[in-house]
Amino acid sequence: MDFLKIFSRNSGPSKNVAKERLKLVLVHDRTNCSPHFLDMVKGDIIKVISDYAEIDESGLDIKLTKTKRDEDDTMVPALVANIPIKKMKDRKGI
């Protein structure tokens, strides 16, 4: 009984557990919902960045993940893009 009390105090109200689990599972669900989503984002990012820099397209990595929100440490979905830049383009006149 004591053990259970300690356990419940440590994990907090069960709704917080539910919320965290739900948020994580939805990150997955939401990406699975549209398989082309990341490809589309990737293509558009390449288009935009290419105006300013030469990038290594083979090394480009985009994924949907979760990260801690600054203010309250709750997990939120985040789009993380890792874009290796070969060199900046000459943008004279801008």
Next chain:
Amino acid sequence: MGEVIVITSGKGGVGKTTTTANLGTALSQLGYKVVVVDADIGLRNLDVVMGLENRIVYDLVDIVEGVCRLNQGLIKDKRYDGLYLLPAAQTKDKNAINPKQMLKLTSELKEMFDYVLVDCPAGIEQGFKNAIAGADRAIVITTPEISAVRDADRIIGILEASDLANPLLVINRIRVDMVKRGDMMDIDDIIDILAIDLLGVVPDDESIVISTNKGEPAAADKNSLAGQAYRNIARRIKGEEVPFVDMDTSESFMTKLKKVFGLAK
């Protein structure tokens, strides 16, 4: 010209049929002409919840296949003026109709009624696609459980991809005592996750079981808390601004509800 509203959830057993029956009853009591359509072909249930199971002659598939005229398939609820039921077929399956036929049916019903409420089957397959085919608006039902909210999220995504943007949320079977002690996700938690507008909150209430036993929708019972919640939702559907706490309900429930909404301590 009326409006077609589909009532959907993804997950089964969260209260789509109960909500359809109660909103139909509540809207008819507000003076509207309403038809509730059971789109769950093969698993017909709206008829028993409405208490009209003994009066079925024809069904939705009969109408679509031209076995009978639309008027012959509609069952008039004699207790509530302007309320009609269009029952699902029980011996056919979901592939008996297609979205195009459903669209034609609902557009005909729209000409005859102020509100056409479509009770959607659980799942995201053919039956779901049929049910949403002719809808102008969607109401998504969930309960404060992780599985129901997850499925609601999926349904919202599919609805938005099917041009049914801005579905409205009804949170069913909320238990004030469990929310209070932190063992049930509250309204804010769920809205925060699903990120859609709230249409109403229905408390977990024994009167729903009792009224379903009798085949008399709780919305017609002045003493039912859930019935009151459904009556409020009906008024919001017609565009009225109804506060989420109702003054008609009992004092203790008021205080409890206020706590849920953060209005009292």
